[in-house]
Amino acid sequence: MSKPLTIAMPKGRIYEEAAELMEKAGYQLGADLDESRKLILEFPDQNIRVMMAKPMDVVTYVEYGAADIGIAGKDVLLEQDRDVYEVLDLKISPCYVAVAGLPDQPLSRIAPKIATKYPKVASDYFREQGEQIEIIPLNGSIELAPLIGLADRIVDIVSTGRTLKENGLVEYEKITDITSRLIVNPVSYRIKSKEIEEMVSKLSDVMEGKNA
Amino acid sequence: MAKRLMFEKPLGMRDTLPFFYNQKAKARKQLTDSILSYGYSFMDTPLMEYHETVGKVSATLDQQLFKLLDQQGHTLVLRPDMTAPIARVAASQLKNAEFPLRLAYDGPVFRAQQAEGGKPAQFEQVGTELIGDHSSYADAEVIALLVDSLKQAGLDDFVITIGHIGYVKAFFRDLLGEDTETMENLLQYLYRKNYVGYREAVKNLSIGEEKRQDLLQLLSLRGGEEIFEMSRSLARNQTCMQAVNELKQLYRFLKQYGVEKSVYFDLNLISHMDYYTGILFEGYAPNIGALLCNGGRYDKLLPSFQLNASATGFAIHLERLIEALNEQEDQDERVGIIVDDESFEKGMEQAKQLRKEGQQVLLQHKDQIPDVQAFKEQLAETYDVTVGGDMDE
Numbered sequence: 028m029s030k031p032l033t034i035a036m037p038k039g040r041i042y043e044e045a046a047e048l049m050e051k052a053g054y055q056l057g058a059d060l061d062e063s064r065k066l067i068l069e070f071p072d073q074n075i076r077v078m079m080a081k082p083m084d085v086v087t088y089v090e091y092g093a094a095d096i097g098i099a100g101k102d103v104l105l106e107q108d109r110d111v112y113e114v115l116d117l118k119i120s121p122c123y124v125a126v127a128g129l130p131d132q133p134l135s136r137i138a139p140k141i142a143t144k145y146p147k148v149a150s151d152y153f154r155e156q157g158e159q160i161e162i163i164p165l166n167g168s169i170e171l172a173p174l175i176g177l178a179d180r181i182v183d184i185v186s187t188g189r190t191l192k193e194n195g196l197v198e199y200e201k202i203t204d205i206t207s208r209l210i211v212n213p214v215s216y217r218i219k220s221k222e223i224e225e226m227v228s229k230l231s232d233v234m235e236g237k238n239a
Numbered sequence: 240m241a242k243r244l245m246f247e248k249p250l251g252m253r254d255t256l257p258f259f260y261n262q263k264a265k266a267r268k269q270l271t272d273s274i275l276s277y278g279y280s281f282m283d284t285p286l287m288e289y290h291e292t293v294g295k296v297s298a299t300l301d302q303q304l305f306k307l308l309d310q311q312g313h314t315l316v317l318r319p320d321m322t323a324p325i326a327r328v329a330a331s332q333l334k335n336a337e338f339p340l341r342l343a344y345d346g347p348v349f350r351a352q353q354a355e356g357g358k359p360a361q362f363e364q365v366g367t368e369l370i371g372d373h374s375s376y377a378d379a380e381v382i383a384l385l386v387d388s389l390k391q392a393g394l395d396d397f398v399i400t401i402g403h404i405g406y407v408k409a410f411f412r413d414l415l416g417e418d419t420e421t422m423e424n425l426l427q428y429l430y431r432k433n434y435v436g437y438r439e440a441v442k443n444l445s446i447g448e449e450k451r452q453d454l455l456q457l458l459s460l461r462g463g464e465e466i467f468e469m470s471r472s473l474a475r476n477q478t479c480m481q482a483v484n485e486l487k488q489l490y491r492f493l494k495q496y497g498v499e500k501s502v503y504f505d506l507n508l509i510s511h512m513d514y515y516t517g518i519l520f521e522g523y524a525p526n527i528g529a530l531l532c533n534g535g536r537y538d539k540l541l542p543s544f545q546l547n548a549s550a551t552g553f554a555i556h557l558e559r560l561i562e563a564l565n566e567q568e569d570q571d572e573r574v575g576i577i578v579d580d581e582s583f584e585k586g587m588e589q590a591k592q593l594r595k596e597g598q599q600v601l602l603q604h605k606d607q608i609p610d611v612q613a614f615k616e617q618l619a620e621t622y623d624v625t626v627g628g629d630m631d632e
Contacts, residue, residue, distance in 0.1 A: 091357060092528020112432040208435055214523040217398050217503070
């Protein structure tokens with residue numbers, strides 16, 4: 028038997044949807060794995076190994092070849108710009124990246140500050156708009172920043188908009204739509220092309236069924 | 240910034256310790272022997288070049304170049320690859336030599352890395368350039384030599400993926416006409432390996448449904464010789480047809496060389512935005528997450544040095560090859576002779592004799608060895624010629 032196909036799955040929010048999709052495509056990975064504390068799970072019968080990674084790190088594991096395949100949000104792909112194949116839009120966990128801030132508050136005229144978990148996405152966006160801004164990187168609870176006067180705007184993921192609303196923030200512009208993608212290491216894409224092709228085609232069949 | 244500790248090195252720079260040095264030397268020898276056997280001549284160029292000459296035309300992205308200033312303020316680069324310097328030489332000192340030229344090289348190249356570990360900024364490349372032969376025979380020779388060299392070095396499991404940038408560009412031109420912006424855009428998606436983005440972009444184009452389907456079909460042009468038929472039926476203009484014919488011919492020659500089992504075709508392969516002009520290829524091996532070797536036809540480089548010649552070649556990333564070979568550390572072959580004041584001369588005579596026989600012999604005074612047992616264990620053999628030692632007669 029050839030070496031197992033290693034899949035890096037994102038822990039947390041995306042996991043359930045991703046596992047469900049895999050299940051529909053015929054890969055039995057168990058939907059409740061997320062609750063276990065184990066980081067590596069073997070499925071010898073399907074010749075698959077699953078590793079549980081933080082969503083932000085999935086792309087790293089795949090780029091370095093520690094995993095052959097991964098499921099990662101487009102937000103992470105945009106932010107990290109890594110050398111991986113982006114082969115399939117899985118259309119799960121849809122959300123978008125947006126600029127938000129306190130209502131009726133124009134950008135400060137001197138060095139406007141933007142707080143975000145996505146420094147690259149934010150600075151690319153404002154540069155394209157011709158705005159000169161300064162980035163303040165934060166790791167979570169980004170909504171705090173405008174409330175306490177740390178930043179003029181935030182750039183963050185919005186799915187329902189509830190967090191923004193509850194904190195009295197409004198959305199200014201949408202930057203881009205986000206869904207989860209199937210990504211592949213460039214070497215695995217060639218060396219394990221048969222298994223990967225098979226998985227991609229099974230998954231895209233499921234996707235098409237879903238869209239029909 | 241914290242004060243540097245004395246052992247620190249610049250990002251991406253690595254030391255080569257003895258065992259790795261030996262493995263490199265061994266693999267290097269096997270590769271160079273194969274390359275020599277095809278009649279290529281090795282040469283070398285300086286580590287530094289002008290930014291406005293070699294730096295500008297090299298295939299390496301500008302932000303990856305190491306730049307420095309000379310005393311007159313000219314910007315220099317540490318050579319990011321060997322192809323551009325060799326093109327410079329071929330177009331100047333060697334321009335009156337008999338073409339086609341078959342040149343080869345082996346040496347360090349430098350590419351600055353982003354702030355992250357795991358990727359070397361200096362690495363060794365072994366490669367070839369075949370200059371002044373634009374036939375498919377030359378493309379086939381280079382790929383066959385690459386396959387032979389890798390096998391000679393002991394690598395059994397690898398894949399060479401072959402593409403053709405001429406096909407892709409002619410195909411786009413045919414479907415998109417003069418819309419160079421869209422063309423650039425689609426090429427960019429393929430180059431960035433973003434098939435999702437490619438499909439999205441194609442869906443949003445305002446062209447006929449048939450053309451749209453054809454553009455999407457391009458993504459499935461991967462596989463063995465069966466793709467020639469598919470790519471031929473997709474091809475509409477002369478340039479596309481010619482590219483397909485080149486690929487078919489190449490495949491036929493590769494079969495004659497007996498290396499067709501190691502190759503695979505992928506017409507979506509775009510290794511570089513605008514460096515290669517025809518057939519191009521990349522090589523991969525299991526166990527290493529990154530590219531092992533690459534190459535292709537680059538017909539625009541030599542003209543930028545005022546020499547109108549076509550060229551093709553490959554480069555193997557030596558350190559990655561060692562990683563892919565994954566060999567055990569070689570047994571230490573050195574022999575030690577332990578001496579003291581009285582037996583120094585006797586030991587030295589013996590060392591001389593053994594060295595003459597071609598052995599690697601080290602002579603060591605006993606007083607300076609902290610742990611004699613451990614000293615002996617690291618060597619293939621030791622002779623203790625001191626009084627009371629195991630070789631004392």
